[in-house]
Amino acid sequence: MADALGVSICTWNVATIDPPEQLSQLLERLLSFDPDVCIIGLQEVSSKPHEIVQAAFVDDPWTEAMDAVMKPRHLIQLKSTRLQGLLLVVYTKLHHLPFMHNLMANVTRTGIAGLWGNKGSATLRMDWYGRSLCFSNWHLTPHADQWDKRCKETQQIFEDQNFNIGNTMNIMDHSFVFIFGDLNFRLEGMSREKALNHLVKNELEPLKEKDQLRITLRDRDEFEGYAEGEISFPPTYKFDPGTHDYDTSPKQRVPAWTDRILWKEDTGTDPILKQLEYHSHPDMDHSDHRPVSAYFQLKLPVDGATPLVRFDPVRTLRCGQNAVCSYSIAQDTKTSSWDWLGLYSLEFSSIERDYKTYVWADARSASKQSGKYQVTFQAEYLPDDCYDKFVLCYYSSVMECTLGVSAPFKFISKTTEMEMSEFQYWKPVSID
Incomplete structure (x- = not known):
């Protein structure tokens, strides 16, 4: 019998800022669904040379801040991986740990002829209750006129992300694939003034019709088989940090949904993955991007599973x-x-x-x-x-x-006798 498991995913381009105090509020919202797994993908984490060196020995400030919130909620850091400014961290409930096998991380550099890691992907794959899952945090090339380049980078990542584990040799071979991050797709052929006029009237559909990623999903094959939930929130880029105002700098960027969460299911059966929530977090105004999160329900055969x-x-x-x-x-x-x-x-x-x-x-x-x-x-x-x-x-x-x-x-103690309660080892831990 399959149990419904919860998967929370959040992506945020943090624009090299330090973790804000309000980070705990964002994470608490993700945890309000009581997920079994929580995945955080960040882009543009500060990656100065001395910070990269330090990260090889101790957790970076973002991971430390997230751990501090997750730990009291009994969520364990399963694994983290990093490519320069890209950071991917996966948390899970303790009782799922023995059933998460064959963990493997991979990164792909797409910046400067594929040699520089300021753009690319950081990925983690695993087997969980007999199914293969892949979580991939991306940061693609910016600017509206680089649509084709983003699609080429997508192909590069798919071709490069290889795993020598069973039948999942490539990122595309997994039962479930989640792609999220600053994908950087923009609005095609819409001026800033026209976009803002629609947003003032809360008219999102005219903007969505010009969204490059939506068109790519519909008309091109780079993301064949991938789906995205209905967008019901305003564009998440570009803001003046600390405000709710879209870019008032001399560059005057056109608002866009650069921050996205996509998924693909390939199980050969009736769908067992369902997205229940998809929204942005407009009050997290510290960066020029707004965080975006999604909550999924995934049915996996948990009952009767026995740890090795x-x-x-x-x-x-x-x-x-x-x-x-x-x-x-x-x-x-x-x-x-x-x-x-x-x-x-x-x-x-x-x-x-x-x-x-x-x-x-x-x-x-x-x-x-x-x-x-x-x-x-x-x-x-x-x-x-x-x-x-x-x-x-x-x-x-x-x-x-x-x-x-x-x-x-x-x-x-030597003077106290206490009977220990017997729990099933793979069931949720009882906390007093």
Whole structure:
């Protein structure tokens, strides 16, 4: 039986600004739908040389600001990827982690003969409950007279985005593809004065008839098979930052819907992907662009799904003592001596960064009688917090993803006995 899962996507050209305080308000709106996955695609993130170097070692300010909002909502940063000013970050609920496999990132440079990354795409693909999904954040060439160049860049990205995973060798091969970003398509043959006159009267249809992307979707084959929700919001570019006024600079840009979200479904069955919301966020006036977001409902076979790694219930771990953990691995699962098990506070942001401690998995340690594997966490590396909740996660270096998450548990003091609640490992975590 298929369950309806929620997917929130947001795109914003931030024009090199720092994360504003109101970013939390934007993210809270995205989370108001209680999505299972939340994808943020930014363009023109400040990418000065020293910032690029820093980003190789620590998260950039935008990712840190987003993590701070997502963490209390128990959304984990699944993965992030960056191409110069393009930033793509994917968050998910904890209980979905063991079912997100074969994560792979890819980037395509389209700026300056394909050598410069100021324009292009940053993409993440994954398998989720037996379906392949691809999320791609784009920033294409600007200006109204560069319509054909944008279409050529589209072809370049589709040809270049290759993944050597199963039947998804190319971005187009996935069951679901989401393309979003500053696609930079403009209004064809409409003056600024005429566009503003229509907008004053809230007449969007005359502008939509001149929209280059809408015409491309209808009459050309670069985006064959892709769809877009009905646009019911004013153009998202170009504003005087900090105002609701369209460009009053000497350039006098014609308003346009440069910021878009497209999708394609290729499942060979009745449609199981549905867009429920598509709108802009006009109060986020910090950049010359307005953010655009969409909410989708996706039906996937969640019921009966079993993680590749299953932890035995953790009952009585005591502060100051070694902790022994047992788990089983599904047959034919690819393992490695570089796989590891991490201990995490229940409220954490990143699998690769936020562990309290970890141990290497030992693929040779399984008991012949039970088929169980066992590892030991040394007492000196364990937390002495008897109030926080924790989980164990098994990370596969081969598949570059989490294969199992334990039920939440607590460490108990030497003088206190506490029964741990048993949860199904792939069900939502219960938070007090």
